[in-house]
Amino acid sequence: MAQRKNGRGHRNHRAAVATPGSPSTTASRTLHSVTPAGDVHTVVVPEASIWGRRRVLLLNSTYEPLTALPLRRAVIMLMCGKADVVHDDPVGPVIHSATRSISAPTVIRLRTFVRVPYRARIPMTRAALMHRDRFRCAYCGAKADTVDHVVPRSRGGGHSWENCVAACSACNHRKADKLLSELGWSLHTTPLPPKGQHWRLLSSVKELDPAWVRYLGEGAA
Template identity: 65%
Template sequence: MTHRSHHKTGEVTRLHGGAASPPGGPRSRTRRRVLLLNATYEPLSAVTIRRAVVLILRGRADMVHADESGGAFHSAATEVPVPTVIRLRNYVRVPYRATVPMTRAALMHRDRFRCGYCGKPATTIDHVVPRSRGGAHNWENCVACCTSCNHRKADRLLSELGWTLRTRPVAPKGRHWGLIAAVKDIDPAWMQYIDAGAA
């Protein structure tokens, strides 16, 4: 099945979809992000699909992983599969940002989507020292939390409940965490590169 988009993307003029097209057709697909790796395979940022395809067409980046749905972009002279991960051909130096902004997505990844109190799958974030009792909204005072523990704990201190944390919450370090903090939905294909960046 072939889909055509009337929304031109610079050098890319048409998108041919795979067996199934996501809700909204080809245009919704172009709103997704592509993981951009440095020449050393270090995660750099998440770029638009349009930007990723242009980098490939201009010879500045290579395809590392393509969308498994089988879609492809077409330019006047070539066809490019819909990318999910690309790598720059030339290494670029990136200023190191020591402070990682705390977002819900990044905190959930830091705690591996597990409750900081009981270890069950986490669905929310909890302030170890409640905000109502002077607790800060930062990496050191927030943990991923399951609904049950969140309701039971409410605005009480751990000492009042006799609870202990599974691990001490700390701010994560590494360039890849800036990427995790900035992207809401991370493609599973990215994780091997993000995990490598954490090593």
């Protein structure tokens, strides 16, 4: 296979997928990657649409959750020897190469430790807030589908972990711009910002693979 070079004459290590309409893409796609040592890996992947749907949990070598990777990137890391499979999907698609066949991974782990910069406060997103409140309304306990400001913004409330809770549509509509004291309502728990590196992952992922939960702490349950 001809190896492409960038402007500085170095090999391009990014994966390339066979173009649509070629024989390899009729029922599958062919993925090529070049390792730093110059070795070329080729794998045939069924159902090309799985590249866009599937995400793989990446763990540090210490099993600390780092991020959710596209399946394509996770496969390349396995091929290049940078990570190992922790969990795979036994009923999922099988990825074939010239020397091995692996089930599509759901969790992989780095072989070497990566230091993560410390960030004290977790950014608040709708996904993370729902995980924090376990997808339950803070007022009635029903299934939550909205976010409510405990002190309405129209009355000076901020958009923060301490002033936002998950709520059902009925409670959110009934509360409107009123204070809890005006309704005679109370919160069962005090809303606080979550702690732990895994919450950065939860802030960006809406749906979790069941195989991930054991690595993401109580907030993912």
